[in-house]
Amino acid sequence: MADKKRPIDGKNPLATYLQKTKCPIVLEEIILELESTNKTNPELESAKNELQKIKAVVAVPLFAEDRLIGVLTLGDKKNKEMYTDDDIDFLKTVSNQLAVGLERARLHQEMVAKEKLASLGTAAAGMVHEIKNPLAVIEGMSESIVSAFENGKRQTIEDYKKIVPQELKRINNLVQDLLTYSKPSELNKVSLNMNNILQDALNTYALECEKKQILTEKNLGTIPNKHMDFEKMKQAFTNLILNAIQAMPNGGKLYIETYSKYDKIFIKIKDSGTGITKKDLKNMFDPFYSTKEKGTGLGLAITYKIIKEHQGEITAESDPRSGTVFTISL
Numbered sequence: 001m002a003d004k005k006r007p008i009d010g011k012n013p014l015a016t017y018l019q020k021t022k023c024p025i026v027l028e029e030i031i032l033e034l035e036s037t038n039k040t041n042p043e044l045e046s047a048k049n050e051l052q053k054i055k056a057v058v059a060v061p062l063f064a065e066d067r068l069i070g071v072l073t074l075g076d077k078k079n080k081e082m083y084t085d086d087d088i089d090f091l092k093t094v095s096n097q098l099a100v101g102l103e104r105a106r107l108h109q110e111m112v113a114k115e116k117l118a119s120l121g122t123a124a125a126g127m128v129h130e131i132k133n134p135l136a137v138i139e140g141m142s143e144s145i146v147s148a149f150e151n152g153k154r155q156t157i158e159d160y161k162k163i164v165p166q167e168l169k170r171i172n173n174l175v176q177d178l179l180t181y182s183k184p185s186e187l188n189k190v191s192l193n194m195n196n197i198l199q200d201a202l203n204t205y206a207l208e209c210e211k212k213q214i215l216t217e218k219n220l221g222t223i224p225n226k227h228m229d230f231e232k233m234k235q236a237f238t239n240l241i242l243n244a245i246q247a248m249p250n251g252g253k254l255y256i257e258t259y260s261k262y263d264k265i266f267i268k269i270k271d272s273g274t275g276i277t278k279k280d281l282k283n284m285f286d287p288f289y290s291t292k293e294k295g296t297g298l299g300l301a302i303t304y305k306i307i308k309e310h311q312g313e314i315t316a317e318s319d320p321r322s323g324t325v326f327t328i329s330l
């Protein structure tokens with residue numbers, strides 16, 4: 001190709017000419033045509049000048065339906081011979097395929113951009129929704145605090161001291177979670193045993209399980225070490241354990257199993273909770289998807305991202321009668 005980057009808008013005389021004729025042109029043929037007639041042909045003359053400027057001897061238009069989307073230009077043949085009719089036919093076929101490929105790539109780019117915009121919209125809507133509640137609480141309390149001071153209303157002042165930091169923490173946690181989800185993480189991977197990470201995550205919720213009458217059962221097998229980021233992996237599994245606990249408000253059983261097969265390790269987190277409907281199962285890894293009154297819906301999205309960053313897979317199966325099981329492979 002003689003030239004790679006030249007706009008093919010209305011200002012380009014070659015593009016204007018090809019848009020009209022829709023046929024390939026060969027420099028020598030144009031020169032002959034211009035010399036053989038007495039009539040002036042400014043459009044053809046400009047197309048010829050443009051070809052010479054970019055040192056091309058053939059130009060083939062690329063069309064997507066009726067739109068000119070590109071021009072394939074070629075310089076002299078290596079053996080310096082003229083382009084034959086067969087060459088031009090071959091170039092026409094190539095240009096048709098090129099046009100189809102280019103158009104497909106353009107449509108794909110357009111689709112990706114649309115999807116990105118849509119997910120940005122969903123994330124922004126989720127964020128607004130989550131921040132609005134704590135903000136409304138803080139706003140309400142700020143309005144009453146001045147008169148509470150003036151009138152010595154101790155209870156309102158005590159409520160303010162307790163609730164405002166709580167609500168600010170909620171916003172702060174949300175912002176942190178959102179950053180974890182959206183920013184590429186810097187992983188500090190070292191050789192670790194998954195059983196230790198699970199034990200650590202379980203310890204965090206041991207009291208909570210006892211309080212909620214949740215029986216925990218472990219079946220941690222002999223598994224090889226893997227390169228992992230301890231904090232991130234712990235976060236991934238505490239999210240799963242917390243979800244399991246929240247799904248068993250009236251008690252139940254939390255079962256955790258690890259085993260290895262070939263060179264992979266598998267982790268199963270199973271609860272005997274409320275389960276998830278087929279519809280929710282499809283959406284639950286999406287950010288801000290939550291069926292809980294106080295859930296932000298970032299827990300599983302973050303877990304999914306962490307597992308993917310460790311080149312792993314996570315799947316879920318659920319039955320409203322028997323509970324939910326998450327399987328992670330690494």
Ligand SMILES: Nc1ncnc2c1ncn2[C@@H]1O[C@H](COP(=O)(O)OP(=O)(O)OP(=O)(O)O)[C@@H](O)[C@H]1O
Nearest residue numbers: 243244247275284290291292295296297298299300
């Ligand atoms: N073990 C489970 N049992 C039943 N439903 C679950 C389970 N885990 C996840 N879900 C469903 O998936 C949804 C998304 O979970 P996710 O952890 O992403 O958000 P959340 O728990 O609602 O809020 P967050 O984790 O941000 O506080 C939950 O609202 C719930 O409907």
Ligand SMILES: [Mg+2]
Nearest residue numbers: 239243299300
């Ligand atoms: Mg959660």
